[in-house]
Amino acid sequence: MTDTDNNYPPERKRGSGVKMVYDILRDEILDLVLPPGSPIDEVQLAERFKLSRTPIREALVRLAGEGLIDTLPNRSTMVSNIDFLNLHTFFEALVLMYRVTTRLAAQNHRPEDLPVIRGFHEDYAAAVQSRDALAMIATNAAFHAAIAEAGRNPYFTSLFRRLLDEGRRILRLYYQSYEEQFPQRFVDEHAEIIAAIEARDVEAADRLGKAHAEQIVEQVQKLFTRNNKLDIDL
Amino acid sequence: MTDTDNNYPPERKRGSGVKMVYDILRDEILDLVLPPGSPIDEVQLAERFKLSRTPIREALVRLAGEGLIDTLPNRSTMVSNIDFLNLHTFFEALVLMYRVTTRLAAQNHRPEDLPVIRGFHEDYAAAVQSRDALAMIATNAAFHAAIAEAGRNPYFTSLFRRLLDEGRRILRLYYQSYEEQFPQRFVDEHAEIIAAIEARDVEAADRLGKAHAEQIVEQVQKLFTRNNKLDIDL
DNA sequence: TGTATTTTTCTTGTCGACAAATAAAATACA
DNA sequence: TGTATTTTATTTGTCGACAAGAAAAATACA
Numbered sequence: 001m002t003d004t005d006n007n008y009p010p011e012r013k014r015g016s017g018v019k020m021v022y023d024i025l026r027d028e029i030l031d032l033v034l035p036p037g038s039p040i041d042e043v044q045l046a047e048r049f050k051l052s053r054t055p056i057r058e059a060l061v062r063l064a065g066e067g068l069i070d071t072l073p074n075r076s077t078m079v080s081n082i083d084f085l086n087l088h089t090f091f092e093a094l095v096l097m098y099r100v101t102t103r104l105a106a107q108n109h110r111p112e113d114l115p116v117i118r119g120f121h122e123d124y125a126a127a128v129q130s131r132d133a134l135a136m137i138a139t140n141a142a143f144h145a146a147i148a149e150a151g152r153n154p155y156f157t158s159l160f161r162r163l164l165d166e167g168r169r170i171l172r173l174y175y176q177s178y179e180e181q182f183p184q185r186f187v188d189e190h191a192e193i194i195a196a197i198e199a200r201d202v203e204a205a206d207r208l209g210k211a212h213a214e215q216i217v218e219q220v221q222k223l224f225t226r227n228n229k230l231d232i233d234l
Numbered sequence: 235m236t237d238t239d240n241n242y243p244p245e246r247k248r249g250s251g252v253k254m255v256y257d258i259l260r261d262e263i264l265d266l267v268l269p270p271g272s273p274i275d276e277v278q279l280a281e282r283f284k285l286s287r288t289p290i291r292e293a294l295v296r297l298a299g300e301g302l303i304d305t306l307p308n309r310s311t312m313v314s315n316i317d318f319l320n321l322h323t324f325f326e327a328l329v330l331m332y333r334v335t336t337r338l339a340a341q342n343h344r345p346e347d348l349p350v351i352r353g354f355h356e357d358y359a360a361a362v363q364s365r366d367a368l369a370m371i372a373t374n375a376a377f378h379a380a381i382a383e384a385g386r387n388p389y390f391t392s393l394f395r396r397l398l399d400e401g402r403r404i405l406r407l408y409y410q411s412y413e414e415q416f417p418q419r420f421v422d423e424h425a426e427i428i429a430a431i432e433a434r435d436v437e438a439a440d441r442l443g444k445a446h447a448e449q450i451v452e453q454v455q456k457l458f459t460r461n462n463k464l465d466i467d468l
Numbered sequence: 469t470g471t472a473t474t475t476t477t478c479t480t481g482t483c484g485a486c487a488a489a490t491a492a493a494a495t496a497c498a
Numbered sequence: 499t500g501t502a503t504t505t506t507a508t509t510t511g512t513c514g515a516c517a518a519g520a521a522a523a524a525t526a527c528a
Contacts, residue, residue, distance in 0.1 A: 014488055014511060015307030043479070052513045053480085054288060061292050065299030073249030074480060074519050086388075093389035100330070154320075155327035159393045248481060248518055277509070286483045291511085308489050308510060 017051050021059035024049075029068045029079055030165055031134060032172040040069060040077040066162065082169060087220070090166060095213040097160045101144070102193060102209030104151025106202045113150035114198060120146050121190050128182045133175040136182065137168050143190060147197065167216070174223045186215070251285050255293035258283075263302045263313055264399055265368060266406040274303060274311040300396065316403060321454070324400060329447040331394045335378070336427060336443030338385025340436045347384035348432060354380050355424050362416045367409040370416065371402050377424060381431065404454055420449070 012020070025045075028034045040060065046053045060077055063069045071077045083090075105113070120143035127135035141164040148157040189212050196204040246254070259279075262268045274294065280287045294311055297303045305311045317324075339347070354377035361369035375398040382391040423446050430438040 017512070019307075041479075054512055054514095057481085058292065058295050058511095061295040062299055065296055073253075076479075076520090089387040089389060092387055096334070153323040153326055155323060155393060155397060159389060163389060251482070275509075287510085288482055288484095292481090310490090310509075 017049075017055035018058045018062070021045070021049055021051070021056055022062050025059060025063060026066075026068065029063070030168045030172070031138075032169060032176065034079050036079055036081040036169070038079045040079065042077075066165070068165070082166070082173070090163070090170075091217045091220075093159070094163050094167065095210060095217065097156065097163055098144070098209040098213035099206050100156050101148035101151050101160050102197070102212075103202055103206040104153055104156065105147045106197045106200050106205035108152045109150040109197055109200075113146070114194070117143065117146045117150065117194060117197070121187075121194060124190060125187045128184065128187055131182050133182075134172070137171045137175070140186070141165070141168050147193070150197070167220075170220055170223070174220065186212075189215070251283075251289035252292045252296070255279070255283055255285070255290055256296050259293060259297060260300075260302060263297070264402045264406070265372075266403060266410065268313050270313055270315040270403070272313045274313065276311075300399070302399070316400070316407070324397070324404075325451045325454075327393070328397050328401065329444060329451065331390065331397055332378070332443040332447035333440050334390050335382035335385050335394050336431070336446075337436050337440040338387055338390065339381045340431045340434050340439035342386045343384040343431055343434075347380070348428070351377065351380045351384065351428060351431070355421075355428060358424060359421045362418065362421055365416050367416075368406070371405045371409065374405075374420070375399070375402050381427070384431070401450070401454075408454065408456075420446075423449070 025034070034040075042053045042056050042060070045056045049056065060069060060071065064071045064077075068080055069077055070080045120139055124136065124139040124143050127139050145157075145161055145164055148160045151157065189208065193205065193208045193212065196208055259268070268274075276287045276290050276294070279290045283290065294303060294305065298305045298311075302314055303311055304314045354373055358370065358373040358377050361373050379391075379395055379398055382394045385391065423442065427439065427442045427446065430442055
C-alpha cells in the first residue's frame with residue numbers, strides 16, 4: 001500500500017455508491033426479484049454491497065420518493081405493494097399519458113430521436129422473437145420512454161416513466177403467473193406508432209397511442225379477472 | 235441527567251429529523267427565501283438545525299427527487315433554477331392537469347371533500363382581501379391540490395402537486411418584481427369551480443379548469459414579456 | 469393453555485470522524 | 499500583468515459507533 005492508495009475498492013469510485021445501490025435495487029424491484037411487500041433490511045444490504053449503511057439509506061430515500069418502497073420512521077422498510085383495488089386510476093393515467101407522449105413526439109421529435117426509438121423497437125422485436133419475457137417487458141418500457149423523451153415535456157415524461165415502471169411490475173406478475181405470450185401484434189403496433197411519429201401525424205399518433213394503451217389495459221385486466229375467478233372458486 | 239434521559243432535545247423526537255428539515259427547506263424554496271441557483275451547504279444547515287449532516291443529506295435527497303434542488307456527486311448542491319426557456323412545457327402540462335384534476339373532482343368527489351376545498355377557498359379569499367401575496371400564492375396551490383385529491387387519482391395528483399409547487403415559485407418571483415395585484419376575479423372563478431364540482435358537472439368543471447389555468451398562464455407570460463422588453467431597451 | 473409482562477435481540481436514526489474531491493488562495497514564472 | 503502551478507481550505511461521501519424504538523423470545527401467572 002502506497003500513500004496514494006485510496007479507500008475505495010478499485011472498481012468503485014467515491015460518490016458512486018448511492019447510485020449503484022439505487023440502480024440495482026430499482027431493477028430488482030421492477031423485475032420482481034424483490035416482490036411487492038418484501039422487507040428491506042439495511043444491515044443485510046450493507047453487507048451485500050460492502051458499503052456502510054449511510055449510502056444504502058440514501059438510495060432507499062430515492063426509491064421511496066419514486067413510490068417503489070414504503071418507509072415509516074423507526075420501522076422496517078418494504079417494497080411497495082401494487083394497489084390492485086385501485087388499478088383503474090393507473091389505467092386512467094396510463095391511457096392519457098400514452099396519448100399525450102405519443103402525440104407530443106409526433107409534434108416535437110428531432111433527427112436524433114428516431115434512431116434511438118428504432119433501436120429500442122428492434123430490441124423489443126428481438127425479445128419477442130426469442131421469447132424472453134423480462135427483456136420484452138423492459139424494452140417495451142424503454143421504447144415508450146424514448147418516445148416520451150422525443151416529446152420534450154419533462155413533466156409528462158417523468159409521470160409516464162413512473163407509470164411505465166409500475167406497468168413493468170404488473171406485467172412481470174402477469175408473465176410469472178400465466179402461460180407466456182409473445183404477441184407479434186405489439187411489434188407491428190410499435191412500427192405503426194413510429195411511422196406516425198416520423199410523419200408528424202399528430203392525430204394518428206394520438207389514436208395509435210390510445211389504442212395501444214387500451215390493449216395493455218385489457219391484458220392486465222385479464223390478470224385481475226382471472227384472480228377474481230380463482231378466489232370465488234375457493 | 236438521569237439514566238432515562240434521551241439524547242434528543244425535548245422538542246424533537248427520534249425519527250423526526252429528516253422530515254423537519256425537508257419541510258422547512260421545501261417551504262423556503264417555494265417561498266423563494268432560498269432563491270433559484272442559491273447554494274446549499276450541508277455544514278451550515280447542520281449547524282442551523284442542530285443536527286448532524288446525515289439527516290440533512292437525507293432531506294436533500296428527498297428534495298432532489300422532487301426537482302427542487304440539483305445535486306451532482308462531489309459537488310455543491312443548489313436550489314434548482316426555473317427553466318424560463320422551456321416555460322411552454324410547464325404551461326402545457328399545467329393546463330392539461332388543471333383540466334384533468336378539476337374534471338375528476340367533479341366525477342369522484344366525496345362528502346368529506348367539499349368542506350376541505352371550501353376551507354382553502356376561504357383562506358384564499360382572506361389572503362386576497364388582506365393583500366398578503368405569500369398567503370395568496372400558497373392557499374391557491376392548496377385549494378387546487380385539494381381539488382386534485384378529491385379526483386382520487388394519485389398519479390395525476392402527484393404530477394399536479396409538482397406543477398403547483400413550481401407555479402408557486404414562478405408566482406412568487408412575479409409578485410416580488412411587480413406591483414402586487416390581488417384580483418377578486420380569481421376568487422370568483424374558484425367559487426364557480428366549486429359549484430361545478432358540487433353539481434358533478436364534469437364538462438363545466440373541465441371548461442372552468444382550463445379557463446382558469448389559461449388565466450394563470452397569461453399572468454406568468456406577462457412576467458416573461460416584460461423582461462424581454464426591458465432587455466431590448468438597453 | 470392462553471395471556472400478560474419482562475427481557476433480549478434486532479433494526480433504525482443519528483452522531484462525529486476520516487479522507488477524497490473540489491474550490492479558493494497563494495506562489496511562481498514569463 | 500496574466501497565466502500556470504502549488505498549496506491550503508472547504509465541502510462532500512462514507513465510515514463505524516452509539517442508542518432509541520420495535521420486534522421477537524422468554525418468563526410468569528391465572
